[in-house]
Amino acid sequence: MSSSDLENLIDLMARLPGLGPRSARRAVLHLIRKRGLLLTPLADSMARVAETARECLNCGNIGTSDICDICADETRATGEICVVEDVADLWAMERASVFKGRYHVLGGTLSALEGVGPEDLSIPRLVDRITTEGVTEVILALNATVDGQTTAHYIADQLEHQVKVSSLAQGVPVGGELDYLDEGTITAALKARKPV
Amino acid sequence: MSSSDLENLIDLMARLPGLGPRSARRAVLHLIRKRGLLLTPLADSMARVAETARECLNCGNIGTSDICDICADETRATGEICVVEDVADLWAMERASVFKGRYHVLGGTLSALEGVGPEDLSIPRLVDRITTEGVTEVILALNATVDGQTTAHYIADQLEHQVKVSSLAQGVPVGGELDYLDEGTITAALKARKPV
Numbered sequence: 001m002s003s004s005d006l007e008n009l010i011d012l013m014a015r016l017p018g019l020g021p022r023s024a025r026r027a028v029l030h031l032i033r034k035r036g037l038l039l040t041p042l043a044d045s046m047a048r049v050a051e052t053a054r055e056c057l058n059c060g061n062i063g064t065s066d067i068c069d070i071c072a073d074e075t076r077a078t079g080e081i082c083v084v085e086d087v088a089d090l091w092a093m094e095r096a097s098v099f100k101g102r103y104h105v106l107g108g109t110l111s112a113l114e115g116v117g118p119e120d121l122s123i124p125r126l127v128d129r130i131t132t133e134g135v136t137e138v139i140l141a142l143n144a145t146v147d148g149q150t151t152a153h154y155i156a157d158q159l160e161h162q163v164k165v166s167s168l169a170q171g172v173p174v175g176g177e178l179d180y181l182d183e184g185t186i187t188a189a190l191k192a193r194k195p196v
Numbered sequence: 197m198s199s200s201d202l203e204n205l206i207d208l209m210a211r212l213p214g215l216g217p218r219s220a221r222r223a224v225l226h227l228i229r230k231r232g233l234l235l236t237p238l239a240d241s242m243a244r245v246a247e248t249a250r251e252c253l254n255c256g257n258i259g260t261s262d263i264c265d266i267c268a269d270e271t272r273a274t275g276e277i278c279v280v281e282d283v284a285d286l287w288a289m290e291r292a293s294v295f296k297g298r299y300h301v302l303g304g305t306l307s308a309l310e311g312v313g314p315e316d317l318s319i320p321r322l323v324d325r326i327t328t329e330g331v332t333e334v335i336l337a338l339n340a341t342v343d344g345q346t347t348a349h350y351i352a353d354q355l356e357h358q359v360k361v362s363s364l365a366q367g368v369p370v371g372g373e374l375d376y377l378d379e380g381t382i383t384a385a386l387k388a389r390k391p392v
Binding site for chain 2: 003005006008009012013015016017018019023025026027028029030031032035038039040041042043044045046047048049050052053062063064065068069086087088091
């Protein structure tokens with residue numbers, strides 16, 4: 001078909017989430033057409049990230065130094081720590097730009113089925129941070145799945161009496177239509193109803 | 197959010213066809229998790245392709261030398277040239293691995309609306325190749341769109357009396373169900389019916 005360098009690039013691209021063989025071929029043709037504008041900068045950027053990206057030793061966020069931008073920022077030492085499952089969730093919280101404290105990335109959830117115990121997550125480090133950083137509130141922003149909620153309960157138990165623990169409210173999403181919501185969400189929203 | 201190297205990589209990835217901001221973020225996190233297996237090889241492969249990829253001076257295919265693998269392969273000098281709109285179509289033909297001749301990539305179709313004339317495509321070079329390569333048959337494998345068919349007619353006119361010109365058959369796709377086919381395809385298939 002094409003020469004081996006090209007086939008190799010297509011194979012690698014096809015291993016990205018969201019791309020298959022067909023879209024990888026389209027992407028590679030697009031890259032070659034935009035060589036100076038896209039392909040070369042992308043190759044450079046990937047090489048740089050491959051070299052510099054690392055996990056923050058404190059919170060588990062991904063950055064380019066041992067301590068990430070958020071942990072290094074003294075204005076974010078508000079005493080609040082938001083616990084998330086993975087870095088994608090941290091980024092989602094940051095996009096809302098409403099939370100001004102620091103994060104703690106667990107790197108997964110407890111799962112009996114997959115044999116993930118507390119020692120596989122960064123829960124011990126979270127417990128350490130409570131005292132060393134003078135934390136006053138831990139906000140659990142875990143996914144509303146069974147594993148996420150199990151993990152939330154476990155962490156809440158661990159931190160009991162040490163610090164205030166809260167979790168994100170459940171209810172109707174902004175812009176959501178009742179007709180399209182599941183019964184669980186409607187039940188949660190009704191139970192947590194507020195005076196207008 | 198993340199450090200500027202990461203944001204830059206996400207921005208670049210989001211410019212690939214088939215990826216948006218959300219899937220670019222997912223892809224970048226995946227790349228960082230698979231740094232040795234995927235990110236570094238991908239950066240290297242892109243850099244190599246950015247340096248070596250070029251259009252074949254003869255047919256317009258993309259390869260890593262001035263004359264592509266297919267044009268350089270003497271066993272493919274069968275006297276047949278298959279004319280396609282772009283390199284993706286050439287790759288699609290090669291995947292079927294039924295055509296044993298050479299190709300000619302037009303780089304688009306004639307389009308009055310977008311001001312694409314014969315001189316913007318590689319039609320003059322195609323006419324040259326007929327004599328220099330001793331071509332006996334030109335197979336038009338252009339898309340079954342209005343612009344594709346206009347271009348096919350124009351090329352057929354240009355090559356009249358010089359060489360045999362054919363085009364791909366139209367009909368029911370293999371595995372296709374009549375119920376889901378448009379009227380035009382059924383009409384074409386009926387007109388081109390063959391004795392069993």
